[in-house]
Amino acid sequence: xxxxxxxKNKFSTVVDAALAGIPQEVTRRGKSAVVVLSTSEYRSLxxxxxxxxxxxxxxxxxxxxxDIERAQVKPRPVDF
Numbered sequence: 001x002x003x004x005x006x007x008k009n010k011f012s013t014v015v016d017a018a019l020a021g022i023p024q025e026v027t028r029r030g031k032s033a034v035v036v037l038s039t040s041e042y043r044s045l046x047x048x049x050x051x052x053x054x055x056x057x058x059x060x061x062x063x064x065x066x067d068i069e070r071a072q073v074k075p076r077p078v079d080f
Contacts, residue, residue, distance in 0.1 A: 001025045004033065 007014050007026045014024045014036055024036040037045075054062075 001027060001032075004028045007036075 002010075002014060002024060004026055007024070014026070018024050018036045018041075019038050021038065021041065023041065025032060026034050026036065
């Protein structure tokens with residue numbers, strides 16, 4: 001884990017470690033802020049997330065509509 005100041009001072013080392021397959025965590029003011037990853041690691045994580053995520057249509061179709069009670073409201077009269 002790197003502090004932000006150390007990561008800035010030794011950015012080449014941070015990048016080299018990330019390229020070697022070791023994600024580098026950087027903190028700011030004592031709190032975890034970012035993780036530096038290699039591009040291949042990032043793309044792999046992104047592809048895994050996209051594969052495991054269903055489509056928006058599947059999400060809508062999975063909505064439990066029959067479990068919801070709907071209010072019976074009559075439309076109000078409208079004069080034109």
